[in-house]
């Protein structure tokens with residue numbers, strides 16, 4: 053394809069920016085419907101036991117209340133397919149709202165009050181009286197740790213730890229330098245701006261159009277169809293805009309079930325919106341306790357790596373993520389033992405949260421590597437270079453591309469790392485201690501089978517469509533760029549349609565795979581349109597392109613011309629008229645290459661450098677500067693890409709210093725279920741963040757060389773900040789978030 057790089061790789065504004073800032077972009081709870089009714093969820097007050105009785109009479113007596121749904125009157129049509137597991141479900145039996153009288157976690161929905169008005173429903177919900185019979189619950193991982201087990205069934209898409217290699221234990225015992233410690237990262241809840249909501253529009257013919265807050269319109273569609281015994285043609289999910297999700301929208305959440313159930317039963321449109329409090333009543337990043345043992349020579353060369361992680365899961369599903377594999381993926385070592393276990397507690401099942409597994413595992417290994425740097429007296433960057441993994445040693449594969457070395461180098465230069473005095477407590481700025489720390493980041497470059505359609509019309513407009521999503525990541529914009537560039541049209545002539553289950557098949561948006569997957573599918577569909585229109589152009593009477601091959605022509609500004617002779621050209625409209633077609637349509641798929649994945653490993657990488665200033669008397673930590681250098685193949689749009697990394701880094705800052713969901717083990721309940729007590733970074737916490745995209749030539753994973761950017765920004769950031777705090781204060785805190793109480 054000989055095209056000038058008109059759009060790919062250039063900074064472009066979001067094509068949906070105007071709609072978003074003017075209120076034109078509609079979110080799940082903003083769609084209207086005639087006779088819309090409103091549902092409010094009543095949440096369980098206990099963590100475990102059963103509902104002895106549930107008195108809904110006072111609620112039902114409120115004028116305007118339409119129904120109160122509980123396990124006692126739940127329509128029988130629900131749960132036709134009892135074992136239905138959504139696209140992203142871990143092994144086990146998914147939670148079924150209002151299924152029976154059992155309570156299996158605190159905050160579980162126990163009733164849905166539906167009324168003519170939102171306020172009426174909220175008032176009536178406060179009148180529902182539930183009597184419980186409690187059973188002892190257990191939410192404390194420390195007390196369940198001894199019962200941790202290796203999950204018997206592996207979760208699809210999640211790699212279990214590789215088999216041990218060499219003699220990690222024996223070599224560690226003899227190693228001249230040792231680091232051995234336990235690391236913890238607290239439970240975190242996703243707190244996107246948009247809370248979870250579903251507006252179910254009950255159409256006159258009994259079909260449903262659903263506006264759901266989801267990362268996968270088709271995932272929600274097939275969930276609803278399976279659970280309620282409907283055909284997929286009876287359910288359409290339309291979710292054009294999502295106000296952030298971070299993984300919380302990967303699985304259909306209970307408000308979707310409840311809204312659909314009420315709509316089908318009442319035969320009218322229903323909206324259910326969860327409150328901010330109720331955002332703490334489903335998935336979260338699980339509490340993870342990790343132990344790392346590093347054995348090394350005095351020159352810093354790793355002799356042995358042992359990394360163990362124990363995570364919580366629920367009593368009904370084995371939630372799994374990749375926590376420990378990263379240690380050997382980042383560092384060369386011959387003696388490696390990586391282990392991963394789960395322990396069941398009485399909470400809801402954890403859910404993927406931005407860079408699931410890696411955000412946790414890399415936080416631990418990169419803190420341990422900093423400890424090794426101090427134990428050996430070697431500079432942290434130099435230590436990583438000495439142990440650089442040239443290949444994926446566990447899978448014995450080469451990397452498709454890996455510019456991590458350049459990340460270290462360019463990041464260190466931009467940060468001014470060479471001016472660092474390695475001695476803890478050696479740098480000051482007035483009354484504040486100054487610390488500089490660094491860490492590596494890594495995330496898998498994944499591609500998933502995705503389809504897209506392209507339709508070119510004689511007026512020179514192109515529409516591209518796929519059921520993929522834009523959760524705020526910039527999908528609309530990059531797909532528009534790819535389509536415009538492939539067909540040589542201005543971006544303003546391209547309309548991108550996504551977020552609708554009726555469009556060509558796509559997996560959920562997640563895993564940072566959307567740009568590579570939907571982007572390649574859109575490119576393929578546009579390439580197919582190119583071929584067709586070129587055929588018409590050649591077949592025209594006395595066509596100046598009659599003898600040309602597609603390699604010899606350029607598509608630009610709505611025309612096809614000989615690359616060597618731009619005056620020999622045919623407009624798209626001329627070619628289509630000559631061919632007697634009003635429109636050219638193509639649907640194509642893109643899939644990961646089997647051969648590539650058998651022989652190569654694809655990952656994105658980063659090097660994160662952080663500066664902190666610590667007020668020693670107050671223990672207040674400010675992250676005054678972060679430089680992150682990212683190598684992630686082709687950067688389609690440096691402007692939106694930078695935003696992705698900024699968001700990821702701020703997420704990492706939250707993990708490092710603030711975010712923590714606190715369980716009261718007596719109640720088995722998250723106590724700080726609001727944004728006043730669950731702290732996320734705000735503008736005042738964020739200072740200078742500098743994003744560098746390191747040039748990386750990637751040609752194996754997909755023709756455009758895309759690796760994805762949604763998650764790499766968070767990975768490594770917490771460790772870089774923690775390491776900077778050690779450098780500033782001389783205190784090694786191994787439990788994230790590093791709050792004032794731990795530092796003082």
Ligand code: MOS
Nearest residue numbers: 299405406562563
């Ligand atoms: Mo991401 S946790 O795959 O939405």
